[in-house]
Amino acid sequence: MAESTAAPVADGREGRRRSRSKPSVAAESEGKTEALGRRAVALSHFYSGKVEVVPRVPVRSLEDFALWYTPGVAEVSRAIQADPDRAFDLTGRWNTIAIVTDGSRVLGLGDIGPRAALPVMEGKALLFKWLGGVDAVPLPIHAPTPDTFLATVEAIAPAFGGINLEDIASPKCFGILEELQRRLPIPVWHDDQLGTAASTIAGLLNALELTHRSVKEIRTVLLGAGAANLVTARLLLALGHDPHRLSVVDQRGVLDAERDDVDELMLRNPWKYRVALETDGGGRSGDFAHALEGADVLLAASTPNPNTIRPEHVRSMAKGPIVFALANPVPEVWPGVATAAGAAIVATGRSDFPNQVNNSLIFPAVFRGVLDARAASIPDEIVLAAARELAAHARDRGLSPTHILPTMEEVGVFPHVAAAVGDASVRLGIARRRLSHDEFLERARALMGRSKRLVRALSRARLTPSMPSAKALAERNPP
Amino acid sequence: MSASNDAASSGPSDTPTVPIHLRPARPADVPALVPLLLRLKRLNEEFDPLLKVRDDAEQQANEVLRAQLSDPKAVILAAEGVGSDKDKVVGFVRALVRERPFYTPEWEGVIVDIYLLPLYRRRGVGEYLLRETSAALKAKGAGVVTAEFPAQNEIASRFYAKRGFRPIQLLHARSL
Numbered sequence: 001m002a003e004s005t006a007a008p009v010a011d012g013r014e015g016r017r018r019s020r021s022k023p024s025v026a027a028e029s030e031g032k033t034e035a036l037g038r039r040a041v042a043l044s045h046f047y048s049g050k051v052e053v054v055p056r057v058p059v060r061s062l063e064d065f066a067l068w069y070t071p072g073v074a075e076v077s078r079a080i081q082a083d084p085d086r087a088f089d090l091t092g093r094w095n096t097i098a099i100v101t102d103g104s105r106v107l108g109l110g111d112i113g114p115r116a117a118l119p120v121m122e123g124k125a126l127l128f129k130w131l132g133g134v135d136a137v138p139l140p141i142h143a144p145t146p147d148t149f150l151a152t153v154e155a156i157a158p159a160f161g162g163i164n165l166e167d168i169a170s171p172k173c174f175g176i177l178e179e180l181q182r183r184l185p186i187p188v189w190h191d192d193q194l195g196t197a198a199s200t201i202a203g204l205l206n207a208l209e210l211t212h213r214s215v216k217e218i219r220t221v222l223l224g225a226g227a228a229n230l231v232t233a234r235l236l237l238a239l240g241h242d243p244h245r246l247s248v249v250d251q252r253g254v255l256d257a258e259r260d261d262v263d264e265l266m267l268r269n270p271w272k273y274r275v276a277l278e279t280d281g282g283g284r285s286g287d288f289a290h291a292l293e294g295a296d297v298l299l300a301a302s303t304p305n306p307n308t309i310r311p312e313h314v315r316s317m318a319k320g321p322i323v324f325a326l327a328n329p330v331p332e333v334w335p336g337v338a339t340a341a342g343a344a345i346v347a348t349g350r351s352d353f354p355n356q357v358n359n360s361l362i363f364p365a366v367f368r369g370v371l372d373a374r375a376a377s378i379p380d381e382i383v384l385a386a387a388r389e390l391a392a393h394a395r396d397r398g399l400s401p402t403h404i405l406p407t408m409e410e411v412g413v414f415p416h417v418a419a420a421v422g423d424a425s426v427r428l429g430i431a432r433r434r435l436s437h438d439e440f441l442e443r444a445r446a447l448m449g450r451s452k453r454l455v456r457a458l459s460r461a462r463l464t465p466s467m468p469s470a471k472a473l474a475e476r477n478p479p
Numbered sequence: 480m481s482a483s484n485d486a487a488s489s490g491p492s493d494t495p496t497v498p499i500h501l502r503p504a505r506p507a508d509v510p511a512l513v514p515l516l517l518r519l520k521r522l523n524e525e526f527d528p529l530l531k532v533r534d535d536a537e538q539q540a541n542e543v544l545r546a547q548l549s550d551p552k553a554v555i556l557a558a559e560g561v562g563s564d565k566d567k568v569v570g571f572v573r574a575l576v577r578e579r580p581f582y583t584p585e586w587e588g589v590i591v592d593i594y595l596l597p598l599y600r601r602r603g604v605g606e607y608l609l610r611e612t613s614a615a616l617k618a619k620g621a622g623v624v625t626a627e628f629p630a631q632n633e634i635a636s637r638f639y640a641k642r643g644f645r646p647i648q649l650l651h652a653r654s655l
Contacts, residue, residue: 257597258597258598264521268525273597
């Protein structure tokens with residue numbers, strides 16, 4: 001599957017090369033990743049999957065099924081037939097979403113197909129439940145064309161209160177998201193676009209505040225023109241960023257309106273074409289290095305390679321620049337290298353460095369919010385509301401160059417982001433249920449707390465076996 | 480055809496509000512026209528392998544443009560930008576008047592190339608170019624205006640269909 005997120009200098013060989021300045025980090029992290037992988041396989045075998053369906057109702061005896069099932073249930077069906085929105089009151093639809101993927105761009109693994117994507121979708125479902133209190137159904141589908149994908153998701157939508165698209169290759173993910181948002185009366189979200197862009201914007205807002213900059217005045221370079229950065233560009237423009245000071249760079253250089261391949265983009269990647277026209281290269285053309293000169297902000301979401309952004313690149317930027325190197329698992333520059341070259345604030349996608357830009361800070365809360373508001377869609381205003389709330393939460397805890405975003409440990413942030421999303425849904429007139437801010441907040445806290453209690457209760461009751469040690473696992477499943 | 484054009488333009492004499500200045504191309508424009516013509520041919524290449532651009536296309540473009548600039552049966556118009564793009568050629572049209580020995584109207588004006596740089600698209604410029612080209616072809620005796628473009632180019636199909644054009648002949652091809 002062709003990728004449009006490649007950095008200018010990245011290829012497979014470069015990607016594996018160690019950084020001279022920080023060899024230990026790369027080697028150590030690679031070793032750690034391998035060990036985690038082995039343990040994940042063994043544990044997946046031990047637990048045989050990560051999520052299951054758990055009843056919401058008591059069952060005292062089989063007689064109760066006359067209520068939960070036939071004949072009693074027929075009346076429930078009739079009620080929904082008469083008023084389809086009642087499904088949100090009478091069934092679990094209010095809290096159930098589908099995690100749909102075609103497996104065409106899974107993590108860093110590429111086009112591995114729907115079957116191999118299932119463990120990733122299960123993991124995502126677990127995150128949705130644990131962090132957001134959302135019942136998420138992992139649903140990888142075999143969809144060879146975008147049209148089959150669209151038709152399939154449209155066909156399954158009646159069971160769900162929202163759709164989370166996951167791990168779909170760029171650029172087809174843009175068309176699929178736009179079309180499903182148009183066709184379906186429920187929120188549709190693509191985390192690789194919206195979640196990543198929202199957490200990037202949240203971190204950036206605080207980085208700008210710390211360095212006394214305004215989004216309306218900065219010069220910004222986006223390196224990589226894939227799912228996340230094209231949405232980040234759109235959100236920046238919505239925040240008032242001057243399009244003529246915004247340069248989007250892909251593997252062929254700055255995207256300007258007269259680049260040689262611009263007509264090809266019009267046909268093959270209209271989203272990239274649109275950015276090329278809107279920004280016209282941000283007043284620059286040519287290569288990444290040229291675009292970067294004097295820039296205040298660099299947001300890189302390209303391919304893993306610690307030499308993509310070099311110290312001289314950072315030094316060519318404005319004084320005290322902001323550098324986000326978001327490629328996973330290896331950032332485009334090691335934070336220490338960027339800081340030594342003068343970067344005032346550095347963020348990555350990794351949890352072992354400060355300032356992790358992490359979409360897990362966003363998606364559980366966004367879905368909690370839109371589900372509680374029974375929102376009909378997720379427009380960009382909601383994405384920005386979530387980003388602003390996330391940024392505000394980090395500000396309340398005290399901003400510093402190594403704390404521009406809440407960490408995953410700051411779990412108190414999730415209900416607040418959910419409530420901000422609920423408020424925005426009401427304000428935008430897309431909420432089917434208009435709660436007050438405090439009601440949204442309380443509801444989010446309750447539901448998020450409930451799923452943690454549920455998971456712990458299952459463990460306490462030994463219904464979920466406790467986590468076996470590596471040694472015990474090895475004895476159970478000899479290699 | 481002319482009726483729908485008039486409806487869209489509220490009369491042939493109105494001043495264009497489009498951000499270009501249109502004029503007949505001159506030999507001095509050739510260096511600016513060649514890259515635009517090549518962009519169009521490369522766009523066409525995207526639609527079909529039988530429209531693969533030749534290695535010597537640039538030289539061909541130079542020669543063809545130079546020859547046709549002095550050909551009374553050719554219409555070549557250059558679109559210049561305004562403001563900071565003043566004096567910059569941002570688009571062009573090339574059309575040829577051909578005889579139709581067996582049909583009436585006897586003379587046909589064929590638009591073979593029409594290209595605008597992306598920032599000048601979707602602002603009514605194409606419409607204006609088409610209208611002015613049609614007028615120039617009519618002045619050269621054409622009783623019908625036609626447009627040639629790749630069969631798979633749906634953007635062009637829609638552009639012309641919206642302006643009253645319909646397919647009258649098809650060109651089917653296979654490699655030999």
